[in-house]
Amino acid sequence: MNEKEALVRFGISMPQSLIEQFDAMLVSQGYDNRSEAVRDLVRRALLAPGHIQTEQMAAGTIVLVYDHHVSDLPMVLTDLQHQYHQEINSTLHIHLNQHQCLEVIVVRGIVSRLRDLQQRIQVLKGVGYAELSVTHVDETDHAEHGHHHHHDDHHHN
Template identity: 75%
Template sequence: MQEKDTLIRFGISMPQTLMEQFDARIVEQGYDNRSEAIRDLVRKALLEPSLIRGDQLAAGTIVMVYDHHISDLPMVLTELQHDYHREVNSTLHIHLNAKQCLEVIVVRGIVSRLRELQQRIQVQKGVYYAELSVTHVEGGMEDHTHDHPHTHSHHHEHHHGYGHGQGQGHEGEPSL
C-alpha cells in the first residue's frame, strides 16, 4: 500500500462458522488482525493471471511437473524456454522421484507472452501440471514510479542435469 492511500472502512457479513475458520487461519499465519489478512486476500485475487490485461508487464513463475522419461520432452521444454528467452529469467530443476521432475521458471514480460509460454508447456505430452503465477504487475496496485531508468539485466540460468543424483549438468554446471 502506498503511504498516500486513504484507508476506507467497510463492513463484511459472513456466517459465524466461516468467520471462526478465518480467524483460526489468520492466527496460524501470524496476522495481527483481520484487515491485514483481507488486504492480502484482495491483493492475491487482483494478481490472478486471468484477470490481468494481456498487454501488462508482469513478473512471476511457471511451475511445472513432468515425466522426463517421455521421449524428447526435456529437450522440447528447454527449446520452448529458449524460444521465450526474453521472458525466462531463471529456472530451477528438481528430481521428485525416478520418473517426475519439478521445474520452476522465473518469468518477466508481457502477460500475454507469459500465458502463451505456460499454455505451450501445459499441452506437451508428459506434462502433468503447469501453472503461471503472477507476483508483480508493473503499474499495478503498489508499483511506484522511479526517477531512474530500469536496466534489464537478463540472468538466464539453466541446470539441465537430467540424470538422477549428483553429477554434471549442461556445460559442466553441477546438476541440482
C-alpha cells in the first residue's frame, strides 16, 4: 500500500463463531490487528486467476510434479522452457523419489504468456501436476515497459 494513500474505514458483520475463528488465526499467524489480516486476504483474493487481466505484467511460480521416466519428457520440458526463456527467471529441480521430480519455475511476464506456459506443461504425458501461482501483479502499464527489461542485460554473461 502506498504510504500517501488514505485509509478508508468500513464495518464488517460476521457471526460470532466466525470472528472467534478469525481472531484465533490472527494470533497464530502473528497479526497485530484485524485490519492487517483483512488487507492481506483482499490482496490474495485480487491475485486469484479470475481477477487478473491477461495482458498485465505479473510474477509468480509454476510448480510441477512429473515422472522423469516417461519417454522424452525431461527433454520436452527443457525445450518448452527454452521457448519461454524471456518469462523464466529461475528453476529449482528436486528429485522426490526414483520416478518423480518436483520443479519450481520462477516466472515474470505477461499473464497470458505465463498461463500458456503452465497449460502447455500441464497437458504433457507424465506431468501429474502443474499450477501457476501469481504472487505479484505490476500495477504500472506494461506497455510503457515492453516485454523485456534491458537495464540488467549487460550484467548477465
